[in-house]
Amino acid sequence: MSNNNWPLWEVFVRSKNGLEHRHFGSLHAADADMALENARDVYTRRNEGVSIWVVESSNITASNPEHNGELFEPAQDKVYRHPTFYNLPDEVKHM
Amino acid sequence: MQNKNLFHYILGIADNSLILGQRLGELCGHGPSLETDIACTNISLDLIGQTRSYYQYAAKISEEDKTEDDIAFLRLEREYKNVLLVEQPNKHFGYVMGRQFLFDVYHLMLMQELQNSKDETLVAIAKKGIKEVSYHKRFSTDWVKRLGDGTEESNQKMQEAIDGLWRYTDELFQLTDADKAMVELGVGVDVSKFKEAYYTEVTEVLKEANLTIPESKYFTSGGKKGVHSEHMGYLLSDLQYMQRTYPNMKW
Numbered sequence: 101m102s103n104n105n106w107p108l109w110e111v112f113v114r115s116k117n118g119l120e121h122r123h124f125g126s127l128h129a130a131d132a133d134m135a136l137e138n139a140r141d142v143y144t145r146r147n148e149g150v151s152i153w154v155v156e157s158s159n160i161t162a163s164n165p166e167h168n169g170e171l172f173e174p175a176q177d178k179v180y181r182h183p184t185f186y187n188l189p190d191e192v193k194h195m
Numbered sequence: 196m197q198n199k200n201l202f203h204y205i206l207g208i209a210d211n212s213l214i215l216g217q218r219l220g221e222l223c224g225h226g227p228s229l230e231t232d233i234a235c236t237n238i239s240l241d242l243i244g245q246t247r248s249y250y251q252y253a254a255k256i257s258e259e260d261k262t263e264d265d266i267a268f269l270r271l272e273r274e275y276k277n278v279l280l281v282e283q284p285n286k287h288f289g290y291v292m293g294r295q296f297l298f299d300v301y302h303l304m305l306m307q308e309l310q311n312s313k314d315e316t317l318v319a320i321a322k323k324g325i326k327e328v329s330y331h332k333r334f335s336t337d338w339v340k341r342l343g344d345g346t347e348e349s350n351q352k353m354q355e356a357i358d359g360l361w362r363y364t365d366e367l368f369q370l371t372d373a374d375k376a377m378v379e380l381g382v383g384v385d386v387s388k389f390k391e392a393y394y395t396e397v398t399e400v401l402k403e404a405n406l407t408i409p410e411s412k413y414f415t416s417g418g419k420k421g422v423h424s425e426h427m428g429y430l431l432s433d434l435q436y437m438q439r440t441y442p443n444m445k446w
Contacts, residue, residue, distance in 0.1 A: 106228075127230050130341070137334060138230035141237050 108157040109135040111142075113149035121153050129154075198256050201314075203276065203373035204383050205256075206266070207419060208305070209249030210277035213267060214427075215298060216242035217434050218285060227288045234334060235291065241327040248320045268438035272431055273421040276371070280363035282418065282427050286356070289342055289349070293356035295335035300396050301367045301386075303328045308384040317382065336400055343404025354406050361409040366416035368393070 106128040112121035124143045129135035135154040163171060219239035226232025250263035280298055285291050306328050309321035342353040368390040377383025398408055437444060
């Protein structure tokens with residue numbers, strides 16, 4: 101048996117309550133139920149998470165690397181978009 | 196004598212987990228896909244973890260000076276009390292899942308009942324293990340349904356596995372003398388009580404999986420008394436190799 105015919109799924113895991121789901125990796129599975137079970141075994145067996153999302157990779161629309169110039173380069177010289185021009189009091193932590 | 200019965204009662208439960216864990220461990224690096232490989236070895240580690248709790252307890256109450264490792268690795272074949280079902284080889288993935296499913300349904304029922312034991316340690320082990328075993332059952336049940344209700348080939352292989360393993364199911368519900376003595380004391384579980392519920396549940400899944408329920412009334416047993424199938428010796432030689440070759444070795 102081989103799983104060459106199984107579609108690819110992307111796995112997102114929430115490491116603890118309050119945090120967002122983050123991309124952990126991908127795996128093969130025949131359907132969503134199996135993808136969840138496989139994700140549980142492959143990515144959370146060392147107590148990494150409290151919630152799992154899986155989505156079939158083909159459902160993800162990705163940006164085209166050829167368009168990186170127009171998509172991302174214009175942001176490079178706009179430092180004023182970062183809130184770095186304020187003096188934060190020391191008492192304010194975790195900003 | 197009471198300790199001796201308790202000792203044997205614990206082994207009767209623990210050896211099933213040890214031997215099935217060993218069988219699943221054989222798939223490490225050899226599973227049909229990376230995902231199922233990891234899943235099977237996860238289940239193996241769950242079972243070995245449970246085994247350790249049981250053996251530590253057995254070692255504690257044993258009148259001899261024994262450790263959990265002695266119990267796990269240094270007994271003779273006849274001294275292992277696991278059922279024949281769990282020692283059956285990994286012929287193919289259908290067999291692995293069929294064996295797992297037929298055991299898991301039983302195992303979960305046992306854990307649920309063991310929570311009501313008068314023995315606090317056994318209760319604690321059961322409470323801890325029950326979530327693991329629930330997952331094992333979900334996993335193996337899903338696979339039995341997938342394979343049974345899959346392609347013509349997967350259906351045929353799953354059917355072959357169920358037909359081949361069916362004869363070992365009856366032994367799960369037989370009580371040894373130690374079992375009976377422990378049931379009497381309110382420590383042990385009378386497994387014969389949930390035999391009917393077991394076959395009802397198994398039958399439902401097999402039907403849903405498009406599989407035929409074996410009609411054979413021929414059942415075989417012996418493992419609980421230490422009389423094992425021809426596969427057991429090979430399994431034990433793998434399992435015991437390190438301790439036999441390097442006595443008292445530790446990690």
